[in-house]
Amino acid sequence: MASKGFRYYAGGASKFVRALAAVHLLHTYVFEFAITGGLSMLPTLHTVGDHVFLDKYNHRLGRDIKVGDVVVINKPTEEHTRICKRIAGLPGDIIHCDAMPKAPMPVRGMPDDLVGLSTGMTNERTGKYIKVPEGHIWILGDNAMASLDSREYGPVPKALVVGKVLWAAYWGPFDWLPSWPRQIGSNIEATDLSIADFLPAAHQRR
Amino acid sequence: MTFIYSRFASQRFRSTRATFKYTAKTALIGLSWVPVIAYVANHVVWIGVIDGSSMTPTLNPETNGLAKDVTLLWKFNAKNYNSYKRGEVVVLRNPRDPESTVVKRILAFEGEEVRTRFPYPESTVIVPPRHFWVEGDNIHSIDSNTYGPIPIALVTARVQTVMFPLDRWGPVPPAGGRDPRSVVVGLGYSRYPKST
Numbered sequence: 001m002a003s004k005g006f007r008y009y010a011g012g013a014s015k016f017v018r019a020l021a022a023v024h025l026l027h028t029y030v031f032e033f034a035i036t037g038g039l040s041m042l043p044t045l046h047t048v049g050d051h052v053f054l055d056k057y058n059h060r061l062g063r064d065i066k067v068g069d070v071v072v073i074n075k076p077t078e079e080h081t082r083i084c085k086r087i088a089g090l091p092g093d094i095i096h097c098d099a100m101p102k103a104p105m106p107v108r109g110m111p112d113d114l115v116g117l118s119t120g121m122t123n124e125r126t127g128k129y130i131k132v133p134e135g136h137i138w139i140l141g142d143n144a145m146a147s148l149d150s151r152e153y154g155p156v157p158k159a160l161v162v163g164k165v166l167w168a169a170y171w172g173p174f175d176w177l178p179s180w181p182r183q184i185g186s187n188i189e190a191t192d193l194s195i196a197d198f199l200p201a202a203h204q205r206r
Numbered sequence: 207m208t209f210i211y212s213r214f215a216s217q218r219f220r221s222t223r224a225t226f227k228y229t230a231k232t233a234l235i236g237l238s239w240v241p242v243i244a245y246v247a248n249h250v251v252w253i254g255v256i257d258g259s260s261m262t263p264t265l266n267p268e269t270n271g272l273a274k275d276v277t278l279l280w281k282f283n284a285k286n287y288n289s290y291k292r293g294e295v296v297v298l299r300n301p302r303d304p305e306s307t308v309v310k311r312i313l314a315f316e317g318e319e320v321r322t323r324f325p326y327p328e329s330t331v332i333v334p335p336r337h338f339w340v341e342g343d344n345i346h347s348i349d350s351n352t353y354g355p356i357p358i359a360l361v362t363a364r365v366q367t368v369m370f371p372l373d374r375w376g377p378v379p380p381a382g383g384r385d386p387r388s389v390v391v392g393l394g395y396s397r398y399p400k401s402t
Contacts, residue, residue, distance in 0.1 A: 021244070025245070061305065078334040079336060081400075135303050157302075157356075157360060158302040159304035161304075
């Protein structure tokens, strides 16, 4: 009985490689499911176990995003990491940067005794009104007192945006089944007055 | 039509419908290899045509704007911060316009204090964690002196070799633009600003 030859296994391997590449393409350019963690987006997202649906096709490099969108971006200060925050400012918007929680951020070459003082509560941006430069966005965690966001990183380039969170399904670590997905909205409350109404006429865009 | 097609396939098809089935099947198989090529183009190696004069005279030294250098872009290991050496030319997404990419040279790494040039608002700046200070070899380039240090997440590839024109074939020169010794003032943490 003839055994399976090279052509059989090579055919299977080539199909596997093609399938893997197609799935990778789908995950990078169309959509992805990701698991979020951390306190910085409470109460919108749970601390652990929230499975989110990321729309990459429409929002990949910061395309078509608006204030209030929850987005996942590549972390500016660490490679191969992603963070999930809400957009608080688009290019040209004026943002107030307030104090943020203390989080040591060690850098290569930094002496150990300075690590804890690296960010602290304030930096050169704290308390200032900052105009977001072109091509950048200002991100803010919903739980601002436990969030490292643009108050630390500064305005982040739109090119770091990986996708927008549309749905989240909570599947707790001890639950048998996930909960029903819930839509992640933009949390925007429209009022008649905004800071733009208090700016000098030259800066008003209306 | 059947006859013409079978001259290439060295097969004789019994009908037009059989030819159509063979064509469709081959086309689908060919299409299924496109994601693999896309993966190689995005994560391994690809060809890059350099546009613009911000890296003159290292790349695109002709001023007529018609002759564009063709280079080899190595995307493998592009997101590994520690693999970069001072003076490497990289391709990165433009911080001011996410749809376009720019080509610049790395002059300083995280933690180093950099002496900036016009139009940067401060005279020195400390490069944040996992960021690079990049500058174009041309004095008129728009680079970190305009938009500040760039995070590694924006870097997509390193420009390793110039392939075309053939008289400049070879690795991209590791030096050009400002000398890194005049750019890097020192390691920033000897005078790291204390936060309140």
